Amino acid sequence: MMRYSFAKALCFFMLFGAKCVVASAPQPNITTVGPGVKIISTGQPDKFTPYSFCNEKPRAAAMGELTNGKLPFELSEIEISVNARGTVVKIPLSDDEQLYGFGLQIGSFNQRGLRKKPIVNDNPLNDLGYTHAPSTFYVSTKGYGILINTSRYTTFYCGTTNELKDDSNQPAKSFGAANSVEDLYQNRKQAAGKVVADIPGAKGIEIFIFEGPDLLTALKRYNLFSGGGALPPMWALGVKYRVKADFNQSQVGVVADYFRKNHIPCDVIGLEPKWQTTAYSCSYVWNEKFFPSPNKFTDTMYRKGFKLNLWEHAFVNSASPLYNQLKGRAGNYLVWNGLVPDFADPLARNLFADYHKKTFVEKGIYGFKMDECDNSNLSYGSATWSFPEHSEFPSGIDGEQMHQVFGLLYQKSIYGIFKDLNKRTLLDVRSSNAFASSYPAAIYTDIYGHKDYIEMIGNSGFSGLIWSPEVRESNSISDLMRRSQTAVLSAQTLYNSWYLQNPPWLQIDKEKNNRGELMNNAKEVENDVRKLLNFRMSLIPYLYNAFSEYYLQGTPPFRALVVDYPDDKAVYNIADEYMIGQDLLAAPLTEKAEERSIYLPKGNWYNFNSNKKYEGGKSYIIKVGYTELPLFVKEGAILPLAKPLEYITPQSQFEITCNLYGTQLRKTTLFEDDGTTFNYQDGNYGILSLEYVKGKGIVKRTDQKRKSLYNIKNWNQIQ
Known part of the structure; x- marks a missing residue:
């Protein structure tokens, strides 16, 4: 095993391009790649990493305007081991710092004391880290960010391990007898001193370090280094509505007319799988039985004020015009009998993109919903729809690494079309990874836990991601309205009726909805939803400015309270409240309660609905009606x-x-x-x-x- 400590290796260190030479060990290289951003590399880093696919140039001037920071540890304290199994990285961790990130985490928030394995997966597995958008990037309340630049399945031990030390006696410790199974196996004495990253198979590694001096500044550096945050077109901040999967051209037109006739805000209509001749896998060819005149239909919808968004996934059916072009540039396993394009190959990406450009985007399509680019649910042996980890691709990337970056590369392919045409979009995607801040793509999921949906809004801000907590069916009027409030107070307001004949606010019962049996109070509920959607439209200038600051300054438009208040211990574990822009604090409710406890950080705050003033640094019980918003405004705004x-x-x-x-x-x-x-x-x-x-x-x-x-x-x- 080759093992070294930078305490021994850092014989010389300069601000830019410093190198150290150590006999019989990998030569670590420390390079400053931007203001407050350094890379430590050693061994033979993999060819296919998240950063290797990032073509956006860092916004160096904006990064240079940030306050300079200093790490709470010396670079010499970072340890890297390369052995036959892979690579292990150990990063200092103090007793009182808290950790956040690792992508769009579901089921966990503060990652301190957890074992995290950020792996792409179409369903979360407890709090382990399986998620649609995994990332090996985390941030600390001590004011820095760390990114392990790898596409391999990596496990992080976030202060959970105590290492045997050769130079001292291990103190004798006993935790006493346990009173339950849970108590027996709980790691009650939180280990301190290290975050350990285990990367099996890696023969070397790159570690990106983003300096603060505070948590928000570290996030800004990461986003700016990734090219700056995405700025969606203004219309994309309105309302998006996805129609039933088997709707035809005429039925979509009826839905469009319903919105306009009833003065319900809507900017985007999404078409689901039946618009194609084949789906699962995809042909990317208009189904003439359902859409006999797609170009005329697209133009008609545009003149009515609607932009069209098309569902698809990247698995190419043999009936597709793309099949023969991509057959030699695809993986050696099929998914739903379709090719898996080798998106790590620029030519394969270009072939895929060029077809979409000429066939759809140049003819008036404004976006795509890019489905199933994650992986089968790893928590079930019966979930086997995607390609295996041992897949091989012509570019040389393997199936494991391809899974981790497949959604990222899918975005890259489609986003490039709109960038080339100087036409902005907001895409929907089911997977992403690191250095994706500049991609205007909202992540979605098939899970439907409302509490999870709320917490994922704050989590998205730790990793340069956009999250869309869509509304589908509801089990009660309360559920519908609470979910609608959350959607209105998120990056994208989306109703997904892919299995509903009528909008969910007209009938919450799925079977009755699809039989055309509307609720007796349908118009009353419709009116309440309209009020919420009108508020969304009133907020667009504020949201658009928040997204501009994401691009210009790197500030996440939606972020957890700990980002703005890292010195307030009361916010360390608050996952269900979040900031929107500079002055708004959202605290959504689920259907399970008509009231909830909220914590307001220091300063004074105003209830958006009542204008009542609250003193910060305290907790309160609030009630919010269905047509109100769980929103507080910072004093001075x-x-x-x-x-x-x-x-x-x-x-x-x-x-x-x-x-x-x-x-x-x-x-x-x-x-x-x-x-x-x-x-x-x-x-x-x-x-x-x-x-x-x-x-x-x-x-x-x-x-x-x-x-x-x-x-x-x-x-x-x-x-």
Whole structure:
């Protein structure tokens, strides 16, 4: 075994490109690759890693504007072992620091004291780390982030192991007799001192280190290093509705007319599998029996204010025009009798993308739902639909690594189409990985636990991910409304009716819904849902600005309270509250309670519904009605709310009322660009600033020549 400590190896260290030479050991290399970002590498790192597929350039200028940080440990304290089994990395961990991240975690939040195995999987397995979007990136309350750059299945021991030391006597310890099985096997004495990452099969490794000085700054560095956070088109922040899987062209038109006739906001309609001639696996060819005139249909829907989104997955049926092109560039196992494209091969990605570009995007399709790019449920022996880990691909990547990055590469392929056409999108995807911050893709899942859905919003902010807690069926009106509140207060508001004939708010019973039997109070519930969706539309300017800060500054638009308040121990384990932008705190409820306990961090906060003022640093019991929002506003905020629109076009202008919370008001901003292209990346945008001084609202624009998206109409003082 080759083992070394950087205490021995770091004979010379310079700011950039420092190297050390150690006899009979791998030569560690420490390189500064951006302001506050270093890479430690040793041995023979794998060819196929998450970062090897990241083509977005780091936003170095923005990274340089961040406050400089210092790690709470020396680089010399990081240990790496390379042996016949693989590679082990040991990173210092102090007694009082808390850990978060590892991708879109489901069922866990604070990862300190857990064994985490972030593996791609179509269903979570307890709190082990199996998830749609695994990542080997974690952040600490001590103000830094660590990313192990590997596509291999990796296990992290987050302060759970005590190592035998050769240079000291092990103290005798006893925990006494156990009173239960759970008590017997609980690791009651939390181990301290190391996070251990075990990477079987790796002959070397790269470790990315993102400095703080605080947790939020470390996240900003990670997102900016990944190319900056995604900025969806403005219309994508509206409402998306997916129709029943077997709907035809006429039935989709009826749904579209229902939304417009009843003045229910909707910007995107998603088509499910039957739009294709074959699905499972896919042909990517319009089913003429269901959609006899797809181009005319697409154009008609657009003129009514709807963008179309198409369901698919990446497994290519023999009936597809892509089959023969990709047959020599696919894995050696089939999925649903379809090819698995070798997305690690740029040519395979380009062939797949070029077909989609010419066949769909250039003809008016605005996005795709990219399904089943994760893996069969590893917690069941009967779940075998995906390709095996021992699969081989022409590029040389194996099945294990391909599983980990398949969704990431799928996004890369499809996103590239829209980038080339200078046409923004918000995709739906069922898998992702590290360095995906710049991809405008909302992750979704087939699990449906509402509590999990809420907690995944905060977890997504630790890893540069966008999460969409969609609404499907409901078991009660309470369930429907609580889920709708959560969807409205998330990155994407989505109703997925892929197995429902009618919208879920017209009939919550699945069988009755599909028989066309609506609830007696359907119109009343419809009206309540409309109120929530109108609030979503009023929030779009605020959300759009939050996403612009994601791109410009790296600030996650949706993030757990601990990101903003890392010194407040009371928030370390709060998974069901989260920040939206700079000034809003959301605390969703599930159907199980008409009230809930919330904790408000330091400062003063206002209940969005009642304007009641609360002192921070305390917990409260709150009640929220079905047509209200579990939302609190930070004192000093200028909150711009728009008159709701039913849908957004390039010509849309928002009529804004600014709510003023308190007397010592902070300046706020709104982001102005064309809302649809990538021209903002070339600096083609403006910033509208809002201030309130001596009883007067002041509006300033950095780009006076640009037609403003916003018309500031009113200033409303909230005391």
